[in-house]
Amino acid sequence: WNVKSLEALPSALDQVVTNSRLGDDEYFIQKIISMIKKLQPSEEAFYVLDLGLVSNLMDTWKRNLPMVQPFYAVKCNPHPNLLATLVAQGSSFDCASPSEIESILALGVSPDHIIYANPCKASSHIKYAAEVGVNLITYDSVGEIEKIRKWHPKCSLLIRIKAPDESGCNWPLGSKFGALPEEVSPLLQATQTAGLRVAGVSFHVGGESYNFQAYKTALEAAKAVFQEAAKLSMPPLHVLDIGGGFVSEPSSFEAAAATVKTSVETYFSEEERRSLTVIAEPGRFFAETAFTLVTNIIGKRVRGEDRQYWINEGFYGSMMLVNPKTLLESCIALKCMSNNSDGIEKNPVLMVCGKATGGARTYSSTLFGPTCDSADKVLEGDQLPELEVNNLLVFRNMGAYTSACSSHFNGFGSAKITYILTHDDS
Ligand code: PLP
Numbered sequence: 507w508n509v510k511s512l513e514a515l516p517s518a519l520d521q522v523v524t525n526s527r528l529g530d531d532e533y534f535i536q537k538i539i540s541m542i543k544k545l546q547p548s549e550e551a552f553y554v555l556d557l558g559l560v561s562n563l564m565d566t567w568k569r570n571l572p573m574v575q576p577f578y579a580v581k582c583n584p585h586p587n588l589l590a591t592l593v594a595q596g597s598s599f600d601c602a603s604p605s606e607i608e609s610i611l612a613l614g615v616s617p618d619h620i621i622y623a624n625p626c627k628a629s630s631h632i633k634y635a636a637e638v639g640v641n642l643i644t645y646d647s648v649g650e651i652e653k654i655r656k657w658h659p660k661c662s663l664l665i666r667i668k669a670p671d672e673s674g675c676n677w678p679l680g681s682k683f684g685a686l687p688e689e690v691s692p693l694l695q696a697t698q699t700a701g702l703r704v705a706g707v708s709f710h711v712g713g714e715s716y717n718f719q720a721y722k723t724a725l726e727a728a729k730a731v732f733q734e735a736a737k738l739s740m741p742p743l744h745v746l747d748i749g750g751g752f753v754s755e756p757s758s759f760e761a762a763a764a765t766v767k768t769s770v771e772t773y774f775s776e777e778e779r780r781s782l783t784v785i786a787e788p789g790r791f792f793a794e795t796a797f798t799l800v801t802n803i804i805g806k807r808v809r810g811e812d813r814q815y816w817i818n819e820g821f822y823g824s825m826m827l828v829n830p831k832t833l834l835e836s837c838i839a840l841k842c843m844s845n846n847s848d849g850i851e852k853n854p855v856l857m858v859c860g861k862a863t864g865g866a867r868t869y870s871s872t873l874f875g876p877t878c879d880s881a882d883k884v885l886e887g888d889q890l891p892e893l894e895v896n897n898l899l900v901f902r903n904m905g906a907y908t909s910a911c912s913s914h915f916n917g918f919g920s921a922k923i924t925y926i927l928t929h930d931d932s
Contacts, residue, residue, distance in 0.1 A: 535900060536840060539800055542925055549896070551819045551921040553909070554798045557591045557928050563754060563792050564595040570763035573770075574784045577621050579750055580606040582789025583797070583905050587926050589613060592792060600750075600787040604634045611638060621747070623708065623787055625666045625683055626650060632657040644708050644747075646685045648696050655700040662705035664747050665693060667731060669709045669724040674717025675751060676829065679710050687727070691734055698740055706745025706783075707731045713907075714790060715751035716758060718765040724748070725766070729773040746770070746784045752791040759791065790906040797905030799824055799921060803897045804876065813871040813892065817899055820875010821882045823920035824908035833901060834859060834888050840898040859890050859899075866891050873899070877916040 538554060567576055577598040580589070584606065590613060592599075598619035601607045610620055617639035625646040627635075635643065636658035643654065646666040654661065668684030685693055697704050707728040711720035725748070732743045752762055774782055805816035819825065825833065837859035868889035875882035893899075912920035 535798060535838060535902070538927070539840060539898065539900060542800075543898075549802045549804065549818070550923065551799065551801045551817075551823075553904070553921050553924040554800065555585060555587060555905075555924050555926050556796050556798075557587060557926060559796045560588060560591045560792060561595060563795075564592070564597070566756070566759065567788070567791070570760055571766065571786070574748065574766070574786050576792075577619075577623070577747075577785055577787050578792055579623075579787045579789030580610065581910060582750075582907060583793035583910050584609060585797075585909070585924065587924070588793060588796065588905075597792075598785070600789075601640070604631050607635065607638060607640055617641065621664075621785070621787070623664075623747075627653070629653050629657055636661070642705070642745075645697075646683060646689075646693070648693060651693075651696050651700050651702065655702060659702065662703050662745075663697060664706050664708040664745060665690065665697075665704060665731060666708045666710075667724075667727055669711045669720060669749075670727050671717065671720045671723045672712040672715075674720060675712025675715035677713030677827075679712055684709060687730075690731055691738070694731075694735055694738055694740065698738065704735060704740060704743060706743045706747065708747030708749060708787075710749030710787070711751040713751055714753055715762070716753070718758075718762045720751070721748065721762060721766045722769040722772075725769040725773050732774075732778075742781070744781050744783060746774075746782055748784065748786045750787045750789050750791070752786075752788045754791050754795050793905035794903050795905065797903075797908070797924075799901045799904040799908070801899045801901070801921075803893055803895050803899060805874075806893070806895050811869060813869040813890065814874065815871065815890075815893060815899075816874045816876060817884075818876050819921060820877060820884055820918075822877050822879070822915040823875060823912045823918060824904060825875065825884045826911050826913075827907040828904070830885055830888075832903070834885055836902040836904070837890075838900040838902070839891055839893055840900055841894070859888075876918055879915070 575598055577600040578592050579600040581602050593613050593615055599610045599615060600621050600623040601610060602624040607620060620640045622635050622640050622643045625644050632653055641661045643661050644664045644666045645651065666684050667690065668680045668686055672678040672680050694704060709724045709728060711724055728746060735743050748766060752759055770784065799819060801817040801819045803815050804818050807814040839859055868891055870887050871890040872883060873885040875884055909920040
Protein backbone atom coordinates (compact mmCIF):
# COMPACT_ATOMS: atom_id res chain seq x y z
CA TRP A 507 0.00 0.00 0.00
CA ASN A 508 1.18 3.51 -0.54
CA VAL A 509 -0.32 6.95 -0.40
CA LYS A 510 -0.75 7.11 -4.15
CA SER A 511 -3.14 4.20 -3.96
CA LEU A 512 -5.47 6.34 -1.92
CA GLU A 513 -5.69 9.00 -4.57
CA ALA A 514 -7.59 6.68 -6.87
CA LEU A 515 -10.52 6.53 -4.50
CA PRO A 516 -12.98 9.38 -4.06
CA SER A 517 -11.69 11.49 -1.24
CA ALA A 518 -13.17 10.75 2.13
CA LEU A 519 -10.11 11.57 4.14
CA ASP A 520 -12.07 13.48 6.74
CA GLN A 521 -13.49 10.12 7.80
CA VAL A 522 -10.11 8.51 8.08
CA VAL A 523 -8.75 7.62 11.45
CA THR A 524 -5.47 9.31 12.18
CA ASN A 525 -4.59 8.04 15.64
CA SER A 526 -3.32 4.59 14.75
CA ARG A 527 0.00 3.68 16.30
CA LEU A 528 0.42 0.57 14.19
CA GLY A 529 2.69 0.22 11.17
CA ASP A 530 1.93 1.94 7.90
CA ASP A 531 0.69 -1.22 6.29
CA GLU A 532 -2.22 -1.73 8.68
CA TYR A 533 -2.84 1.98 8.85
CA PHE A 534 -3.39 2.31 5.10
CA ILE A 535 -5.58 -0.75 5.02
CA GLN A 536 -7.70 0.79 7.72
CA LYS A 537 -7.93 4.10 5.86
CA ILE A 538 -8.86 2.51 2.58
CA ILE A 539 -11.43 0.19 4.08
CA SER A 540 -13.00 3.00 6.05
CA MET A 541 -13.41 4.93 2.81
CA ILE A 542 -14.85 1.98 0.95
CA LYS A 543 -17.31 1.22 3.73
CA LYS A 544 -18.50 4.78 3.54
CA LEU A 545 -19.01 4.45 -0.21
CA GLN A 546 -20.76 1.13 0.06
CA PRO A 547 -22.00 0.37 3.56
CA SER A 548 -23.25 -3.15 2.79
CA GLU A 549 -22.26 -6.16 4.87
CA GLU A 550 -21.01 -8.18 1.86
CA ALA A 551 -17.42 -9.42 1.86
CA PHE A 552 -15.21 -7.75 -0.74
CA TYR A 553 -11.70 -7.71 -2.15
CA VAL A 554 -9.35 -4.78 -2.57
CA LEU A 555 -6.89 -5.22 -5.45
CA ASP A 556 -3.80 -3.00 -5.49
CA LEU A 557 -2.67 -2.85 -9.11
CA GLY A 558 0.26 -0.57 -8.27
CA LEU A 559 1.69 -3.40 -6.23
CA VAL A 560 1.47 -5.70 -9.26
CA SER A 561 3.54 -3.22 -11.28
CA ASN A 562 6.07 -3.01 -8.45
CA LEU A 563 6.32 -6.80 -8.40
CA MET A 564 7.01 -6.82 -12.14
CA ASP A 565 9.82 -4.30 -11.57
CA THR A 566 11.21 -6.55 -8.85
CA TRP A 567 11.02 -9.54 -11.17
CA LYS A 568 12.83 -7.71 -13.99
CA ARG A 569 15.51 -6.45 -11.62
CA ASN A 570 16.25 -9.87 -10.18
CA LEU A 571 15.62 -12.15 -13.15
CA PRO A 572 16.16 -9.98 -16.24
CA MET A 573 16.93 -13.00 -18.40
CA VAL A 574 13.75 -14.90 -17.44
CA GLN A 575 10.47 -14.08 -19.23
CA PRO A 576 7.53 -14.57 -16.83
CA PHE A 577 4.47 -16.48 -18.09
CA TYR A 578 1.94 -15.65 -15.35
CA ALA A 579 0.04 -18.80 -14.25
CA VAL A 580 -3.55 -17.75 -14.87
CA LYS A 581 -4.93 -20.50 -12.61
CA CYS A 582 -3.60 -18.66 -9.56
CA ASN A 583 -5.98 -15.74 -9.96
CA PRO A 584 -7.70 -14.89 -13.25
CA HIS A 585 -9.12 -11.52 -12.13
CA PRO A 586 -9.49 -9.48 -15.37
CA ASN A 587 -7.83 -6.33 -13.97
CA LEU A 588 -4.87 -8.32 -12.70
CA LEU A 589 -4.50 -9.98 -16.11
CA ALA A 590 -4.82 -6.66 -17.96
CA THR A 591 -2.15 -5.08 -15.73
CA LEU A 592 0.19 -7.99 -16.37
CA VAL A 593 -0.41 -7.65 -20.13
CA ALA A 594 0.48 -3.96 -19.87
CA GLN A 595 3.63 -4.88 -17.94
CA GLY A 596 4.79 -7.22 -20.70
CA SER A 597 4.01 -10.56 -19.10
CA SER A 598 3.37 -13.73 -21.07
CA PHE A 599 0.93 -16.37 -19.77
CA ASP A 600 0.76 -19.98 -18.61
CA CYS A 601 -2.68 -21.41 -19.39
CA ALA A 602 -3.96 -24.82 -18.36
CA SER A 603 -7.27 -25.01 -20.26
CA PRO A 604 -9.01 -23.67 -23.38
CA SER A 605 -11.02 -21.27 -21.26
CA GLU A 606 -7.85 -19.75 -19.77
CA ILE A 607 -6.34 -19.50 -23.27
CA GLU A 608 -9.51 -17.80 -24.51
CA SER A 609 -9.43 -15.22 -21.73
CA ILE A 610 -5.82 -14.30 -22.49
CA LEU A 611 -6.36 -14.12 -26.27
CA ALA A 612 -9.35 -11.86 -25.59
CA LEU A 613 -6.93 -9.38 -23.99
CA GLY A 614 -5.11 -9.09 -27.32
CA VAL A 615 -2.15 -11.25 -26.30
CA SER A 616 -0.46 -13.05 -29.19
CA PRO A 617 -0.65 -16.87 -28.96
CA ASP A 618 3.17 -16.82 -29.11
CA HIS A 619 3.08 -15.44 -25.59
CA ILE A 620 1.08 -18.34 -24.20
CA ILE A 621 2.34 -21.70 -22.99
CA TYR A 622 -0.19 -24.49 -22.61
CA ALA A 623 1.36 -25.84 -19.41
CA ASN A 624 -0.89 -28.74 -18.50
CA PRO A 625 0.96 -32.00 -19.17
CA CYS A 626 -2.23 -34.04 -19.69
CA LYS A 627 -4.90 -32.57 -21.93
CA ALA A 628 -8.10 -33.78 -23.57
CA SER A 629 -7.72 -34.35 -27.32
CA SER A 630 -10.31 -31.68 -28.05
CA HIS A 631 -8.31 -29.18 -25.97
CA ILE A 632 -5.11 -29.92 -27.92
CA LYS A 633 -7.10 -29.42 -31.13
CA TYR A 634 -8.31 -26.06 -29.81
CA ALA A 635 -4.72 -24.98 -29.03
CA ALA A 636 -3.77 -25.84 -32.63
CA GLU A 637 -6.70 -23.86 -34.01
CA VAL A 638 -5.82 -20.70 -32.07
CA GLY A 639 -2.06 -21.00 -32.64
CA VAL A 640 -0.83 -21.81 -29.15
CA ASN A 641 2.27 -23.72 -30.16
CA LEU A 642 4.20 -24.38 -26.94
CA ILE A 643 2.93 -27.31 -24.89
CA THR A 644 4.20 -29.41 -21.98
CA TYR A 645 3.95 -33.19 -21.67
CA ASP A 646 5.20 -35.89 -19.33
CA SER A 647 3.74 -39.18 -20.56
CA VAL A 648 3.83 -41.38 -23.67
CA GLY A 649 0.04 -41.27 -23.98
CA GLU A 650 0.16 -37.52 -24.53
CA ILE A 651 2.55 -37.88 -27.48
CA GLU A 652 0.03 -39.73 -29.62
CA LYS A 653 -2.70 -37.15 -28.92
CA ILE A 654 -0.36 -34.29 -29.79
CA ARG A 655 0.87 -36.05 -32.95
CA LYS A 656 -2.72 -36.42 -34.09
CA TRP A 657 -4.09 -32.98 -33.19
CA HIS A 658 -1.17 -30.55 -33.07
CA PRO A 659 1.87 -32.02 -34.84
CA LYS A 660 3.43 -28.62 -35.54
CA CYS A 661 3.72 -27.53 -31.91
CA SER A 662 6.90 -27.38 -29.87
CA LEU A 663 7.06 -29.52 -26.78
CA LEU A 664 8.60 -29.03 -23.37
CA ILE A 665 9.20 -32.25 -21.47
CA ARG A 666 8.08 -31.69 -17.89
CA ILE A 667 10.40 -33.41 -15.43
CA LYS A 668 9.77 -34.07 -11.75
CA ALA A 669 11.80 -31.68 -9.60
CA PRO A 670 14.29 -33.85 -7.67
CA ASP A 671 13.76 -31.97 -4.40
CA GLU A 672 10.38 -30.61 -3.33
CA SER A 673 11.23 -30.27 0.34
CA GLY A 674 10.53 -26.82 1.75
CA CYS A 675 7.51 -26.10 -0.42
CA ASN A 676 3.95 -25.93 0.88
CA TRP A 677 2.22 -27.35 -2.21
CA PRO A 678 4.17 -30.27 -3.74
CA LEU A 679 3.20 -31.25 -7.30
CA GLY A 680 5.56 -34.14 -7.99
CA SER A 681 3.21 -37.02 -7.14
CA LYS A 682 1.12 -36.07 -10.17
CA PHE A 683 3.41 -34.22 -12.57
CA GLY A 684 6.81 -34.69 -14.15
CA ALA A 685 8.74 -37.49 -15.83
CA LEU A 686 11.04 -39.52 -13.56
CA PRO A 687 14.75 -39.65 -14.52
CA GLU A 688 14.40 -43.17 -15.94
CA GLU A 689 11.38 -42.11 -18.04
CA VAL A 690 13.15 -39.22 -19.76
CA SER A 691 15.08 -41.10 -22.45
CA PRO A 692 12.13 -43.34 -23.52
CA LEU A 693 9.89 -40.26 -23.64
CA LEU A 694 12.37 -38.32 -25.79
CA GLN A 695 12.72 -41.30 -28.12
CA ALA A 696 8.96 -41.74 -28.42
CA THR A 697 8.59 -38.04 -29.25
CA GLN A 698 11.30 -38.35 -31.88
CA THR A 699 9.67 -41.44 -33.39
CA ALA A 700 6.36 -39.55 -33.59
CA GLY A 701 8.12 -36.83 -35.59
CA LEU A 702 7.42 -34.15 -32.97
CA ARG A 703 9.77 -31.34 -31.98
CA VAL A 704 11.06 -31.10 -28.41
CA ALA A 705 12.12 -27.51 -27.70
CA GLY A 706 13.16 -27.88 -24.08
CA VAL A 707 12.49 -28.81 -20.48
CA SER A 708 10.09 -27.60 -17.80
CA PHE A 709 9.80 -28.29 -14.08
CA HIS A 710 8.04 -26.92 -10.99
CA VAL A 711 9.72 -27.07 -7.59
CA GLY A 712 6.34 -26.97 -5.77
CA GLY A 713 4.14 -24.08 -4.72
CA GLU A 714 5.31 -21.51 -2.13
CA SER A 715 8.84 -22.84 -2.03
CA TYR A 716 11.28 -21.65 0.62
CA ASN A 717 13.94 -24.16 -0.42
CA PHE A 718 15.89 -22.18 -2.98
CA GLN A 719 18.31 -25.06 -3.57
CA ALA A 720 15.36 -26.87 -5.17
CA TYR A 721 15.90 -24.67 -8.25
CA LYS A 722 19.56 -25.71 -8.36
CA THR A 723 18.87 -29.46 -8.31
CA ALA A 724 16.03 -29.04 -10.82
CA LEU A 725 18.29 -27.07 -13.18
CA GLU A 726 20.95 -29.78 -12.88
CA ALA A 727 18.29 -32.38 -13.81
CA ALA A 728 17.15 -30.19 -16.71
CA LYS A 729 20.72 -30.00 -18.01
CA ALA A 730 20.88 -33.81 -17.94
CA VAL A 731 17.82 -33.86 -20.24
CA PHE A 732 19.52 -31.44 -22.66
CA GLN A 733 22.50 -33.83 -22.72
CA GLU A 734 20.30 -36.88 -23.22
CA ALA A 735 18.61 -35.21 -26.20
CA ALA A 736 22.04 -34.48 -27.68
CA LYS A 737 23.02 -38.14 -27.18
CA LEU A 738 19.91 -39.14 -29.12
CA SER A 739 20.99 -36.78 -31.93
CA MET A 740 17.88 -34.69 -31.52
CA PRO A 741 17.97 -31.02 -32.61
CA PRO A 742 19.49 -29.04 -29.69
CA LEU A 743 17.04 -28.14 -26.93
CA HIS A 744 16.88 -24.40 -26.33
CA VAL A 745 14.00 -23.62 -23.92
CA LEU A 746 14.29 -23.84 -20.16
CA ASP A 747 11.05 -23.38 -18.21
CA ILE A 748 11.76 -23.01 -14.49
CA GLY A 749 8.06 -23.11 -13.47
CA GLY A 750 6.61 -21.32 -10.44
CA GLY A 751 6.98 -21.67 -6.68
CA PHE A 752 8.27 -18.12 -6.09
CA VAL A 753 7.06 -16.18 -3.08
CA SER A 754 6.75 -12.41 -3.16
CA GLU A 755 8.38 -11.71 0.20
CA PRO A 756 11.42 -9.70 -1.02
CA SER A 757 14.33 -11.44 0.70
CA SER A 758 13.01 -14.92 -0.17
CA PHE A 759 12.38 -13.96 -3.78
CA GLU A 760 15.81 -12.41 -4.12
CA ALA A 761 17.44 -15.52 -2.68
CA ALA A 762 15.49 -17.79 -5.05
CA ALA A 763 16.35 -15.56 -8.02
CA ALA A 764 20.05 -15.52 -7.08
CA THR A 765 20.06 -19.33 -6.92
CA VAL A 766 18.39 -19.54 -10.33
CA LYS A 767 20.91 -17.14 -11.85
CA THR A 768 23.96 -18.90 -10.43
CA SER A 769 22.64 -22.36 -11.28
CA VAL A 770 21.86 -21.47 -14.90
CA GLU A 771 25.43 -20.19 -15.17
CA THR A 772 26.80 -23.33 -13.49
CA TYR A 773 25.02 -25.83 -15.70
CA PHE A 774 24.92 -23.99 -19.03
CA SER A 775 28.10 -22.61 -20.59
CA GLU A 776 28.25 -19.08 -21.92
CA GLU A 777 27.90 -20.41 -25.43
CA GLU A 778 24.90 -22.57 -24.50
CA ARG A 779 23.29 -19.61 -22.74
CA ARG A 780 23.50 -17.53 -25.92
CA SER A 781 20.94 -19.77 -27.62
CA LEU A 782 18.92 -20.48 -24.47
CA THR A 783 15.46 -18.99 -23.81
CA VAL A 784 14.62 -19.08 -20.12
CA ILE A 785 10.99 -18.71 -19.07
CA ALA A 786 9.07 -19.15 -15.80
CA GLU A 787 5.46 -19.68 -14.74
CA PRO A 788 5.01 -17.59 -11.57
CA GLY A 789 1.51 -17.46 -10.12
CA ARG A 790 1.65 -16.70 -6.39
CA PHE A 791 4.47 -14.18 -6.85
CA PHE A 792 2.27 -11.74 -8.77
CA ALA A 793 -1.12 -12.43 -7.21
CA GLU A 794 -0.79 -13.12 -3.50
CA THR A 795 -0.01 -9.77 -1.94
CA ALA A 796 -2.08 -7.72 -4.38
CA PHE A 797 -5.43 -8.81 -2.92
CA THR A 798 -6.87 -8.01 0.51
CA LEU A 799 -10.12 -9.70 1.58
CA VAL A 800 -12.53 -7.84 3.84
CA THR A 801 -15.07 -10.03 5.62
CA ASN A 802 -17.84 -9.18 8.01
CA ILE A 803 -18.61 -10.95 11.28
CA ILE A 804 -22.20 -12.08 10.83
CA GLY A 805 -22.67 -14.15 13.99
CA LYS A 806 -21.20 -14.76 17.43
CA ARG A 807 -21.53 -17.41 20.16
CA VAL A 808 -19.93 -17.25 23.61
CA ARG A 809 -19.20 -20.62 25.28
CA GLY A 810 -17.61 -19.88 28.63
CA GLU A 811 -14.17 -18.53 27.85
CA ASP A 812 -14.38 -19.60 24.20
CA ARG A 813 -15.59 -17.40 21.38
CA GLN A 814 -17.11 -18.60 18.11
CA TYR A 815 -17.67 -16.30 15.15
CA TRP A 816 -19.25 -16.70 11.73
CA ILE A 817 -17.81 -14.65 8.87
CA ASN A 818 -19.25 -14.24 5.37
CA GLU A 819 -16.36 -16.01 3.59
CA GLY A 820 -14.98 -19.46 4.26
CA PHE A 821 -13.55 -22.78 3.18
CA TYR A 822 -15.92 -23.06 0.22
CA GLY A 823 -15.27 -19.44 -0.75
CA SER A 824 -11.73 -18.09 -0.80
CA MET A 825 -10.10 -20.11 1.94
CA MET A 826 -9.92 -23.73 0.77
CA LEU A 827 -6.23 -23.59 -0.14
CA VAL A 828 -4.97 -21.07 2.41
CA ASN A 829 -3.29 -22.57 5.41
CA PRO A 830 -4.66 -21.47 8.82
CA LYS A 831 -1.31 -20.18 10.08
CA THR A 832 -1.06 -17.83 7.09
CA LEU A 833 -4.65 -16.75 7.58
CA LEU A 834 -4.10 -15.90 11.24
CA GLU A 835 -0.90 -13.99 10.54
CA SER A 836 -2.58 -12.02 7.77
CA CYS A 837 -5.64 -11.11 9.83
CA ILE A 838 -6.56 -7.65 11.08
CA ALA A 839 -9.73 -7.01 13.08
CA LEU A 840 -11.37 -3.66 12.44
CA LYS A 841 -13.92 -2.56 14.97
CA CYS A 842 -15.05 0.08 12.58
CA MET A 843 -18.65 -0.85 11.97
CA SER A 844 -21.51 0.08 14.17
CA ASN A 845 -25.09 0.94 13.53
CA ASN A 846 -24.55 4.67 13.54
CA SER A 847 -25.69 6.66 10.56
CA ASP A 848 -22.66 6.51 8.26
CA GLY A 849 -21.62 3.00 9.31
CA ILE A 850 -18.24 4.06 10.61
CA GLU A 851 -17.24 4.29 14.25
CA LYS A 852 -15.87 7.62 15.43
CA ASN A 853 -12.85 5.80 16.91
CA PRO A 854 -12.27 2.59 15.05
CA VAL A 855 -9.98 0.17 16.85
CA LEU A 856 -7.57 -1.84 14.82
CA MET A 857 -6.15 -5.14 16.05
CA VAL A 858 -3.61 -7.35 14.40
CA CYS A 859 -4.81 -10.84 15.23
CA GLY A 860 -1.61 -12.84 14.82
CA LYS A 861 0.43 -10.58 17.15
CA ALA A 862 0.12 -9.28 20.70
CA THR A 863 -2.10 -6.22 20.74
CA GLY A 864 -0.74 -4.02 23.49
CA GLY A 865 -2.10 -6.11 26.36
CA ALA A 866 -5.65 -6.37 24.99
CA ARG A 867 -7.39 -9.47 26.30
CA THR A 868 -7.62 -12.35 23.82
CA TYR A 869 -9.84 -15.46 23.78
CA SER A 870 -9.56 -18.92 22.28
CA SER A 871 -11.61 -18.36 19.16
CA THR A 872 -13.05 -20.30 16.25
CA LEU A 873 -13.96 -18.75 12.91
CA PHE A 874 -16.65 -20.44 10.85
CA GLY A 875 -17.49 -19.78 7.21
CA PRO A 876 -21.10 -19.20 6.23
CA THR A 877 -22.13 -22.61 4.81
CA CYS A 878 -23.95 -25.48 6.52
CA ASP A 879 -20.94 -27.82 6.52
CA SER A 880 -19.14 -28.19 9.86
CA ALA A 881 -15.88 -28.47 7.90
CA ASP A 882 -16.39 -24.85 6.89
CA LYS A 883 -14.12 -23.65 9.68
CA VAL A 884 -11.18 -21.39 8.87
CA LEU A 885 -9.51 -20.96 12.27
CA GLU A 886 -9.91 -23.01 15.45
CA GLY A 887 -8.64 -22.34 18.96
CA ASP A 888 -6.59 -19.30 17.97
CA GLN A 889 -6.22 -16.27 20.21
CA LEU A 890 -8.27 -13.34 18.91
CA PRO A 891 -9.45 -10.17 20.60
CA GLU A 892 -13.09 -9.96 21.66
CA LEU A 893 -15.07 -9.22 18.51
CA GLU A 894 -18.65 -8.34 17.80
CA VAL A 895 -21.13 -8.82 14.99
CA ASN A 896 -20.46 -6.24 12.24
CA ASN A 897 -16.77 -5.92 13.09
CA LEU A 898 -14.63 -6.50 10.04
CA LEU A 899 -12.00 -9.19 9.71
CA VAL A 900 -9.47 -8.24 7.06
CA PHE A 901 -7.16 -10.84 5.52
CA ARG A 902 -4.11 -9.55 3.66
CA ASN A 903 -2.22 -11.50 0.97
CA MET A 904 -5.34 -13.27 -0.28
CA GLY A 905 -4.67 -13.31 -4.02
CA ALA A 906 -3.21 -16.77 -4.62
CA TYR A 907 -5.50 -19.77 -5.13
CA THR A 908 -8.36 -18.10 -3.25
CA SER A 909 -11.34 -16.84 -5.26
CA ALA A 910 -10.01 -18.95 -8.16
CA CYS A 911 -10.75 -22.11 -6.16
CA SER A 912 -14.13 -21.18 -4.71
CA SER A 913 -17.26 -23.25 -5.19
CA HIS A 914 -20.91 -22.24 -5.06
CA PHE A 915 -21.77 -24.68 -2.28
CA ASN A 916 -24.92 -23.55 -0.50
CA GLY A 917 -25.19 -20.70 -2.98
CA PHE A 918 -22.41 -18.60 -1.42
CA GLY A 919 -19.35 -18.48 -3.74
CA SER A 920 -16.61 -16.02 -2.83
CA ALA A 921 -16.55 -12.23 -2.42
CA LYS A 922 -18.11 -10.77 -5.54
CA ILE A 923 -17.00 -7.16 -5.53
CA THR A 924 -13.39 -6.13 -5.96
CA TYR A 925 -12.33 -2.53 -5.40
CA ILE A 926 -9.37 -1.60 -7.52
CA LEU A 927 -6.56 0.66 -6.35
CA THR A 928 -4.35 2.12 -9.03
CA HIS A 929 -1.19 4.15 -8.61
CA ASP A 930 -1.03 7.56 -10.15
CA ASP A 931 2.56 7.78 -11.32
CA SER A 932 2.19 11.07 -13.13
N1 PLP B 1 2.89 -23.80 -13.51
C1 PLP B 1 2.25 -24.96 -13.27
C2 PLP B 1 2.31 -26.02 -14.30
C3 PLP B 1 1.52 -25.13 -12.08
O1 PLP B 1 0.89 -26.28 -11.85
C4 PLP B 1 1.48 -24.06 -11.14
C5 PLP B 1 0.75 -24.19 -9.89
O2 PLP B 1 0.13 -25.17 -9.57
C6 PLP B 1 2.12 -22.86 -11.47
C7 PLP B 1 2.84 -22.77 -12.64
C8 PLP B 1 2.11 -21.66 -10.56
O3 PLP B 1 2.84 -21.92 -9.43
P1 PLP B 1 3.07 -20.84 -8.28
O4 PLP B 1 1.78 -20.23 -7.95
O5 PLP B 1 3.66 -21.65 -7.17
O6 PLP B 1 4.07 -19.85 -8.80
